[in-house]
Amino acid sequence: MAASALFRRRNRASLLCFLLALLAHGPALGSAQTPVYACDVAGNPALAGFGFCNGSLPWADRVSDLVGRLTLQEKITFLVNSAGSVARLGIPRYEWWSEALHGVSDVGPGTRFSSNVVPGATSFPQVILTAASFNTTLFQAIGKVVSTEARAMHNVGLAGLTYWSPNINIVRDPRWGRTQETPGEDPLLTSKYATAYVRGLQDRDDGDKDRLKVAACCKHYTAYDLDNWKGVDRYHFNAVVTKQDMDDTFQPPFKSCVIDGNVASVMCSYNQVNGTPTCADPNLLAGVIRGEWKLNGYIVSDCDSLDVYFKSQKYTKTPEEAAAKAILAGLDLNCGSFLGDHTEAAVKAGLVDESAINKAISNNFATLMRLGFFDGDPRSQLYGKLGPKDVCTPENQELAREAARQGIVLLKNNAGALPLSPTAIKNLAVIGPNANVTKTMIGNYAGTPCKYTTPLQGLSAVVGTTYVAGCQNVGCGTADVDGATKAAAGADATVLIMGTDLSIEAESLDRTELTLPGQQQQLVAQVASASKGPVILVIMSGGGIDVGFAKDSDKIASIVWVGLPGEAGGGAIADVIFGAHNPGGRLPMSWYPQSYADKIPMTNMNMRPDNATGYPGRTYRFYTGETVYTFGDGLSYSKVSHELIQSPAKSLSIPLHADHYCRSSECRSVDAADAGEICGSSGMMDLHLKVQNDGEGMKGSHTVFLFTTPPAVHGSPRKQLVGFEKVWLEAGGEAVVKFTVDVCKDLSVVDELGNRKIALGEHVLHVGDLKHSFTIGV
Template identity: 30%
Template sequence: MIKRLYILVIVQMVCTLGFTQSSLSLPAYKDSSLSIDIRLSDLLSRMTLEEKVGQLLCPLGWEMYEIKGNEVYPSGKFKQLVKERNAGMLWATYRADPWTKKTLSSGLNPELAAKAGNALQKYVMENTRLGIPMFLAEEAPHGHMAIGTTVFPTGIGMAASWSPELIKEVGQVIAKEVRSQGGHISYGPVLDLTRDPRWSRVEETFGEDPVLSGVLGAAMVEGLGGGDLSQKYATIATLKHFLAYAVPEGGQNGNYTSVGIRDLHQNFLPPFHKAIDAGALSVMTSYNSIDGIPCTSNHYLLTQLLRNEWKFRGFVVSDLYSIEGIHESHFVAPTKEKAAISAVMAGVDVDLGGDAYTNLWHAVQTGQMDKAVIDTAVCRVLRMKFEMGLFEHPYVEPKVAEKIVRSKEHISLARKMAQASITLLKNENSILPLNKKINKVAVIGPNADNRYNMLGDYTAPQEDSNVKTVLDGIIAKLSPSRVEYVKGCAIRDTAVNEIKQAVDVARCAEVVIAVVGGSSARDFKTSYKETGAAVAEQGSISDMECGEGFDRATLSLLGRQQELLEALKQTGKPLIVVYIEGRPLEKNWASEYADALLTAYYPGQEGGNAIADVLFGDYNPAGRLPISVPRSVGQIPVYYNKKAPHNHDYVEMSASPIYTFGYGMSYTTFEYSDLQIVQKGPYCFEVSFNVKNTGKYDGEEVAQLYIRHKYASVVQPMRQLKHFKRFPLRKGEEKSIIFTLAEEDLCIINQDVERTVEAGVFQIMIGSSPDDIRLNGLFSVE
């Protein structure tokens, strides 16, 4: 009887724990029928302190594989890394650029990338004590930064579309290309709110406005997976960079940021909050400090706010070597070990690239910190691995990756995104669109036929056939016999002088298209030493004047570009100027003397075709500026939603930007009418109005709603974007647009740094930009 009771108790215990007969032979953490909480607890109980610390390391990944013929194997360096550090994550395994010294011939195409990921996973699954799969984190701000992937416009270009729908589609493509090759974490979107175009990374951002950045950032996150890691192609979206990284003193990358706590809550934090609500499961810290606290050791931001207030459930990763920076750059920690302790205690879970967290084992052993802090960080990382199903499905199919990555559908979306981003700033006498029957077009300028200057930073090397330049696009519209091209000059190198040849060609043409601007292209043709330093070649200066670390003191065109434009103007031929740029360069001369002026940002691999589509009327431009264009660096910061009082003009010039946030032209015209404001609840107002296409072309309008709290307890912006919508209208068509103002739209950050709605009168301003308001109205909040 006792024996039978004993057996019954055992059976009951097994059933209570949820084990099946088959699972009795498996450790609980490997049993997919169990809950993640049970599996996570079991795995954590089996791990040594060294193994736990290893899961918090994310070393550089591009030296971790070896290509032999058509197969890929773990490198000796990878095996040593796994043995000595138990690393649970790698960064930029598939990355190719001059820094990694991976080229089209030595790097990974999509099929080989998938094989590399499989080989690394297989090694850790079969050759480590617990067989914990690895996370592979990849740069993906405007496409996966790997060979053979689809390259979209950079962030500032995508933001110019003002289209969350398109950006969500882009996110879906990026996620699909990352996951099909065996990656799991996508670094992006970049939600840094930028007000200083001197800063080198403006191109990566969504611009100067918190609402636009938040809506577009949330759309990208939804496309990347939206937080549901059980989806086949979902990635862990990593938001960059936390926080206020894009407004450094002097425009110097990583420099000290001077910004008030109320400004942080009103402007810089909301885009991140919205993207986290959309499902972002990773946040990257930034290099800068705020009010003397390095962001990588800021407990208030990373724990009190992110975890306790926002209930963020993902993990925080440092930027590359930013933990070391607490010691070596900010000088607030006397040793690298102290820097690591301050970072992990503040809430940084993963150490990107460096080895600072290898000190955590010693810190726990010597009583400088509790191992519970390590356990908490490890659980955040491992939970994501369980949610993604990596323990059951660590491998991908290489042939599928080869088929999916940069498919025809993805290339088509790249063109569509580039079209939507192009912003028309001037069109004197409706010179655009050009007639395709034109006899001769002169295409001039350093960015007219430069493939890498179309792409922006964080881009892998490309096959020439993959990138369409402006010259390519125009020839495709006309024919080679009707197009003459001369480079004219370089972006920076004053030794390149073909201005006379450019003028000669321009004189024989009916219209001149000058393509100027900047470059974030890292030179793939340069030779590099083993250290990664470039071998300078006589008479060659890189075009690069933008991209991470390339901050500017001025915003004028470099090299002989201004000289080239003025010489072309002297020919008397109609002059169309196109800026390919990563930051809003100064456009005073072009604004006055060009017959038409466009900015295309860095438009990606299909940018040349998209620009030609706009120039010749196959696409009616509807891009809107996501960041204001200054008249002079002396105005900086110059952004549309500054707080009261009104600006007054300088002695030398107007205080306003030459082109403000939200501005952009179309080939057609739009009329606004019939504003209605109806209260639907205590803090809810429905705003409706009509928009009619009154011009000669079908087109798209971007309706924008701004509000201003007339009198509040703290100083408010003179105007603040709250809602926007991009929509098509055929010529003669009229549509009714409805926006709903909710409580969050009416909130301010009061004197106690609390988010609240205050009673008062609000002004509503509706139009096609904050400087082109067509409808005004008032409503009151009791």
């Protein structure tokens, strides 16, 4: 996304000049200062006469008043992330670019840390692990903490109010380097994450829906999930996507983000979709985001994406054309300087009218007004009392540890090897290149954490340990087999902490291999053979790993995936391994064998399989090949059973007019628009389950998944998640989980033309081993 290498290179010189100027003329670098805000009526009473500073007026009137006072040249300065200032109107410079993917980050220039004021912020697990909790309450709680810390930093001049997070792209391919930033491969989970996290960031404690705590941004719109794979990069890639795949896979999370989350911003991506750059596509921007979904906010470009589609994609002949196309498509804000450099020339050439610029900056100003930027000093507003004391609080840091605990996934546990006994284990061998890491745990788009607890520190706090790195780094060019096997042979149990880091999978870096890097697999195998006690393989990674060798090995008792677990990851790992926490995480993406990467080009965007070519499809919803582990996999230390206590009827009939085409025997589906009352209360079906923890002495959380398998029409999914609930179960306890299934929303499918249809025939709802079949007819 925003921190593209291209943008960083171009702005390195200007950033250096900025820092030198700050040192020469401003407050000491890193020190606290006055927050940035407009309409300082207390300091300049003359500003009270401006309508845009009058908080009693409607937003539209205030915005109109402000835009009407600006010259064309001044307006253009508000089309870019480093927005201009207008001293005569009391408007200071504002930097739009801040990041908060999993904590307040200093990746964007709008936020920084101060060694003597706010040295760090709470760094939660990378999104892929948080998503593995399948806990929407947790998603929102994290967002609320992040926005509180952001507001606290804003009050001391260290942070902005507009945050370009979350990343809600679907993980179509396991090699994608940015998998770690996302909620995974499922549209429903991703949609629910987007809605909950955005509401956590944006919703105010006073319940005022017209105002924002901070402004979130859902990115990268759309069909963006390739960064740099075998010479194909995001700056040149044209994602060829069917209407069907667009509407049932790539678009739903963004639709939910805008409609259900009421997000303040959407960011368009670098790539083209079907031949048109997303940031220049009026159908995708003005048509869908602004028109169909009614975005209440602004549309921003990924950084330098206009420059990219002009220079790299050769989409227009001149930069003025490129600027005009973006504005006319519905873009409001440019991360970068392109619109600032070329918009005036575009207006003079007659390529775009000033009225279109007014419309764009009006959306930007309205967002800032909802944030209170034009209401004077934020320290006199709702969140004005927040400050450094509200950042990195013990409660916030504990939530970071709890989030990691809830996300950690137990994938294998032969003979109940885990949890280890903290009293029986006298010496634990801790081996691996990720055993004592810090920055690896927080992944990308991270700020400076409050503190780190490494896996080694977490485990060593429970029992005595012997530590051997085993590899110099995750690349593991040469493994220290002798040292590692010696440690394992003398220990009561061995924990191997392997995986990847940002040198293997990251923004601008997709993988070609799905196996453990370098000699890691060799090290694991030899240590497992030498160990006298149980061997626990811990995988720290953003994406899935082919660990088929370990899954099939009798020498490796347990496999645990810990994602990139954040600042408190080491403590959370120890909590799971030693049984202080009963693991309840489930995989939010499938793990594939290396053969997948050997055979399937990452550039093929089709979700559905093609029998004619042998193409197996994508994700658990359509993939027909073998997986190492699949979406939703995960174990716990308890045995949980499900019992169906209320189920829907065995058949459902859709009333149609006598002359409807679907009276013929060839009819396979009914358009949802023709389903009449079925798309109302009569189309709601209740399914109630009793969930019981049969474990002996282990309380914990459990995720109840409700999947559907629709009739095989229109290339429908083989299996699809339609609901999930997180429940807490005491040892031996039970709970009732209730799902209400909306036939038109949850059980419909998208046909080949992108129309939503209700498939006729047998539908199967399943939870675990339970299945309930029913038929929809006419």
